Amino acid sequence: MRKFSWFNATSLTFGFAFLYLPMLILIIYSFNESRLVTVWAGFSTKWYGELFQNKAFLDAAKVTIKVAFWSSTLATILGTMAAYIMVRTGQFRGRGLFSGMIYAPLVMPEVITGLSLLLFFIAIGLDRGVITIVLAHTTFAMCYVSVVVTSRLVSFDQSLEEAALDLGCTPFDAFRSVTLPIIMPAVISGWLLAFTLSLDDLVIASFTSGPSSTTLPIKIFSAVRLGVTPEINALSTIMIGLVTIGVISASLVSRSMSIKAKADERRAEQD
Amino acid sequence: MAQPKPDAIFAPWDDPAATPLIQFKNVTKRFGDFTAIDNLTLDIYAQEFFALLGPSGCGKTTLMRMLGGFETPTTGQIFLDGVDIGPVPPNERPVNMMFQSYALFPHLTVWDNIAFGLKRSDMHKDEIGDRVEKMLKLTQLEKFAKRKPHQISGGQRQRVALARSLAKAPKLLLLDEPLGALDKKLRHETQFELMDIQETIGTTFVIVTHDQEEAMTVASRVAVMVDGTLSQVATPDQIYEAPNSTYVADFIGDVNLIEGTVDVPEKNAASDAVSIRWSATEPAIKATSDLTFGAAATVHFAIRPEKVSISTEAPEADNVMSGKILDIAYLGNISTYHVEVAPGLIIKAQATNVRRVSRRNLTWEDHVYLSWTDTAGVVLMT
Numbered sequence: 001m002r003k004f005s006w007f008n009a010t011s012l013t014f015g016f017a018f019l020y021l022p023m024l025i026l027i028i029y030s031f032n033e034s035r036l037v038t039v040w041a042g043f044s045t046k047w048y049g050e051l052f053q054n055k056a057f058l059d060a061a062k063v064t065i066k067v068a069f070w071s072s073t074l075a076t077i078l079g080t081m082a083a084y085i086m087v088r089t090g091q092f093r094g095r096g097l098f099s100g101m102i103y104a105p106l107v108m109p110e111v112i113t114g115l116s117l118l119l120f121f122i123a124i125g126l127d128r129g130v131i132t133i134v135l136a137h138t139t140f141a142m143c144y145v146s147v148v149v150t151s152r153l154v155s156f157d158q159s160l161e162e163a164a165l166d167l168g169c170t171p172f173d174a175f176r177s178v179t180l181p182i183i184m185p186a187v188i189s190g191w192l193l194a195f196t197l198s199l200d201d202l203v204i205a206s207f208t209s210g211p212s213s214t215t216l217p218i219k220i221f222s223a224v225r226l227g228v229t230p231e232i233n234a235l236s237t238i239m240i241g242l243v244t245i246g247v248i249s250a251s252l253v254s255r256s257m258s259i260k261a262k263a264d265e266r267r268a269e270q271d
Numbered sequence: 272m273a274q275p276k277p278d279a280i281f282a283p284w285d286d287p288a289a290t291p292l293i294q295f296k297n298v299t300k301r302f303g304d305f306t307a308i309d310n311l312t313l314d315i316y317a318q319e320f321f322a323l324l325g326p327s328g329c330g331k332t333t334l335m336r337m338l339g340g341f342e343t344p345t346t347g348q349i350f351l352d353g354v355d356i357g358p359v360p361p362n363e364r365p366v367n368m369m370f371q372s373y374a375l376f377p378h379l380t381v382w383d384n385i386a387f388g389l390k391r392s393d394m395h396k397d398e399i400g401d402r403v404e405k406m407l408k409l410t411q412l413e414k415f416a417k418r419k420p421h422q423i424s425g426g427q428r429q430r431v432a433l434a435r436s437l438a439k440a441p442k443l444l445l446l447d448e449p450l451g452a453l454d455k456k457l458r459h460e461t462q463f464e465l466m467d468i469q470e471t472i473g474t475t476f477v478i479v480t481h482d483q484e485e486a487m488t489v490a491s492r493v494a495v496m497v498d499g500t501l502s503q504v505a506t507p508d509q510i511y512e513a514p515n516s517t518y519v520a521d522f523i524g525d526v527n528l529i530e531g532t533v534d535v536p537e538k539n540a541a542s543d544a545v546s547i548r549w550s551a552t553e554p555a556i557k558a559t560s561d562l563t564f565g566a567a568a569t570v571h572f573a574i575r576p577e578k579v580s581i582s583t584e585a586p587e588a589d590n591v592m593s594g595k596i597l598d599i600a601y602l603g604n605i606s607t608y609h610v611e612v613a614p615g616l617i618i619k620a621q622a623t624n625v626r627r628v629s630r631r632n633l634t635w636e637d638h639v640y641l642s643w644t645d646t647a648g649v650v651l652m653t
Contacts, residue, residue, distance in 0.1 A: 162341055163374035165361040167388030167439065181378045 023240060030233035037228045047230040048238075057235060060219035064199060067130060067215060071137035072194035078138065079145025079194075080187055084175070086146075087153040105143045113140055114207030121208065128210035136208040137198040144197060145190035152186035196243075281491065282506075283316040290353075292317040292443065292475055293338065298347035300333055300499075307333040309499040310347070320469050320476045322490035324483060326522075330499040331479045335445050338477065339368045352442065362391075367441040371448040373432035375420040381431050382407075382416040388439045406434040409468060426457050433465075437472065446478040450485065462488045483523050487511070495519050511575075516653045520573040525607075527579070527618050529572045531556065533564040545650050547572050550613055557589045560650040574648030579620035579641050581608055583632065588642035592618065596637045608633065610641055 030048075034041035051057060086099050105113060117136045118128075126132060160182070164174035180187070202217040209218060220232055283289035291314035300308040307330045315321045323331040336342045337349060340361030348355050356364060367388070375384050385406050389399040407413045410430040415423050420431065429449065436444055449465070450458045466489050469476050480486050486493045487507040495502040495510065495518075502522075503515045514520035517528055531549030540546075546555040547570060556572050564570060585591060594612035601624075608620045620641050633639065 157372055157374065159370045159372050159374040160376060162339075162361070163368070163370055163376075163435075164387070165341075166339060166366075166368045167435070168362045168391035170362060173391070178376055182376075 026233055027237045027240065030230060030237040032230055032233075035230065037230060037233065047234040051231050051234045051238075054231065056214075057216070057219060057231070060214050060216045063130060063133075063213050064216040067133045067137060067205075067213075068195045068198040071134045071141055071198045072191050074134065074138040075141035075145050075194040076187060076191045079142040079190060080149050080183075082142070083146040083149035083153055084179075087150055087156075088158075102146055103143055105140050106147070108140075110140075110201075110203040114204040117204070118207045128208060129213045132208045132210070133205050133213060133215065136204050137194075137201060140201075140204065141194035141197050144193050145187075148190040148193060149183060149186050152183045156183060192246075281318070283319070284314070284492065289316060291315055292319075292352060293477075294348075294350040295334075296348045296350070298334075298337070298344045298349060300330075300337065300342060301345045307499055308337075308344070311499070311501060313494065313501060313504065315475065315477065317475050318473050320466070320478070320489055320491045322486035322493045323477065323479045323496060324486040324493050324522075325481065325496035327481060329496040331481075331496050332447060333499075334496075335368075335447055335477060335479045338443065339366060339445055340364050365442040366445065367436040367439055367443075368445040369432050369436040369447065369449050371451060373420075373428050373452075375428060375431055375435070377420050379419070380416065381412060381418050381420070381423070384420065384431055385435045385438050387435065392439060402438060406438050409437070409471070410434040425452055426461065429453060429461065433468070437468075437474070440472075441474065443475045443477065446476060448480055449478065450482075451480075458485070459488075465489055487523070495522060497522075513649055514573065514651070517571045517573065517651050518653075520649070520651065525576050525619060525621075527574050527576065529556065529574075529616070529618075531570060531572060533566055533568045533570055535566050544645070545570075547650065549616075553592070553613065556648075557645045558648055558650050559646050562650065562652070564650070564652075568652075571651045571653075572648055573651055574643060576607055576619040576621040577605075578647040579618060579643050581610070581620040581622055581633065582640050582642070583637070585640050586642045589645040591640055591642045593638065593640050594618070596633060596635055596639055599633070599635065608639070610639060612641065 029037055029040075031043050031045060032040055033044040033046070082102055086095075086102065089095075114136070117132075117139070121128060121132050121135075156179070160178055161174050164178040165171065169177065200217055201215075202221055205215045206218050206221075209215060214222075216235075220235065223229065223232055283291075293313075293315040295311050295313040298308055298311045299306065309330075311334070323334060325331045333342060337344055338351075338356075340356070340359060343357055348357055350356070351364070351366070356366075376387065379387065382403055385403045386399055389402055394402070403416075404413075407416055410433055412427065412430055412434060415427055415431075420428055423431070429452070433449070446465075450461050453461060462485060465476075469489075478486070478489060487510075490507060492504060493507055493510050494504040497518060503510060503519045505513075510519060510523055514523065520526045521528065529547070529549050531547040534546040534548045534555050536544060536546065541559070543559045543561060545558050545560045545564060547558060548555045549572070558572060580586065580588075585593070592610075592612040594610040596608055597611050597617065598609035600607040600609075603624070605621050605623050608622070609617050610620060611617050618641055
């Protein structure tokens with residue numbers, strides 16, 4: 001055990017305060033009785049009740065979930081395909097260029113991505129709405145998925161696929177029945193990443209959304225411009241809660257899986 | 272009534288009427304500028320246990336992967352049962368492979384791993400069950416059918432890989448360094464298991480290995496490969512007793528190589544006698560060879576250490592050399608003596624330790640005599 005020192009305690013406190021104090025204040029004020037955000041007037045949960053009466057927020061939440069679901073699903077399919085092809089085709093002329101082009105959107109400013117997509121949708125005459133946001137989110141989430149899946153595929157023993165071919169699988173059957181089940185954890189975490197990215201994207205969504213398709217971040221952002229309300233605090237607290245539950249349960253699942261795998265290995269050694 | 276004929280020795284390669292199962296015809300494989308297989312022609316017969324032996328990078332794995340369908344020849348053809356299998360994809364070949372890493376599917380149980388190939392054939396569901404049970408029995412894995420690959424030991428995994436590759440009853444089974452991951456003792460046991468299984472089911476096995484002992488143990492014939500070509504293809508005893516080059520002699524087992532020139536044959540010498548002069552002062556080595564050599568040709572005389580006798584008194588023999596013991600390697604059952612017979616020329620002699628070490632009469636710096644008969648070694652041109 002390392003000895004307790006004032007220096008360690010201070011740096012720990014400041015570090016965590018820096019990270020979590022703003023969120024803590026937001027959560028506290030979501031339980032504020034007063035309509036004024038900055039004046040404490042006693043504990044109340046009434047803003048949560050009012051939030052669920054607010055149709056505009058609920059509609060925006062529905063749109064956001066719908067967009068996040070479809071765009072992360074599409075991004076996972078396309079990103080996995082891209083990763084598979086980049087890892088499996090081996091060396092060819094222009095390989096570096098291709099893989100660079102898959103990852104470029106990661107560092108592209110969102111404003112530029114949003115603007116170019118907007119111009120593109122106008123050029124092909126596609127009306128802005130849920131579909132355009134889904135397409136826009138798919139394009140940028142797909143590269144995140146492909147990064148996650150690529151790192152799994154690089155360590156994937158290619159002889160497993162060869163064994164499947166050897167035992168009578170067509171290349172597609174080998175992918176479906178051997179490769180995909182094995183890389184599934186990476187595919188799922190890619191999907192979760194894409195879902196989260198879509199859930200909190202503001203910039204690209206505001207370029208590609210239409211009048212009938214406001215997402216929650218857009219709604220919050222435009223509401224805040226007219227002044228922060230306790231309702232928004234309540235909404236943000238719910239989102240923080242959901243994300244926390246998601247992260248904790250994901251880590252619990254993966255930890256229990258690794259404990260089980262270790263126990264299995266120990267059993268194998270004893271035999 | 273005619274007596275039943277005694278079992279003939281299995282040697283289809285000596286029978287000109289036998290048709291090979293696999294034929295490589297002038298096969299060349301290039302990867303960019305690198306030639307992995309160089310104009311190779313080879314016949315392998317049904318029911319053989321054929322070993323491809325060579326150092327890493329000699330092309331043995333490429334040759335096997337071409338049989339499996341994972342590589343295609345750059346030029347030349349490969350026939351399996353008379354059919355050119357060049358354009359046939361791996362999933363349509365009657366060939367199965369056991370991978371070096373075993374390549375067991377980690378998400379499936381042992382049972383499902385073995386059934387994997389059968390489910391992709393047109394076999395009926397009940398038959399699949401019977402076949403899997405049979406394979407489990409053959410490899411003594413009945414107890415582990417429900418386990419996942421990471422729940423069993425390395426030796427059991429190796430047997431699952433074997434069972435899976437045999438389940439579809441292929442015409443040809445390819446084994447890529449199948450015992451490489453096992454420890455020495457288990458490897459020896461498994462070698463005999465493999466031979467038993469091969470004899471029981473009669474499938475043609477082609478094994479790739481860099482372990483010469485393994486190749487000698489399991490195989491009916493061994494092909495020694497170097498730089499994408501075949502140095503020698505023969506039975507293990509021929510490879511050992513009659514290597515065709517200093518490379519093969521040196522690669523397989525331990526050998527003494529003595530360079531010399533062919534002497535003019537003596538009058539009334541036997542037609543197969545060769546005498547090799549290796550030193551200006553010492554007597555020439557007397558040997559025999561089926562080959563004929565021109566006078567003064569440079570040759571190598573190769574003799575295995577166990578064919579060299581060591582003694583403290585001058586024996587009566589065709590070849591006798593004397594020298595001083597430099598080193599003794601005690602291996603328990605045998606000892607290898609390094610004897611310097613001329614400046615810079617060390618001959619290794621092996622003797623069985625019939626007596627205990629404390630009673631051994633040979634020790635360092637002793638003056639000893641080495642001797643061997645004229646048929647004990649081979650004369651090699653290259």
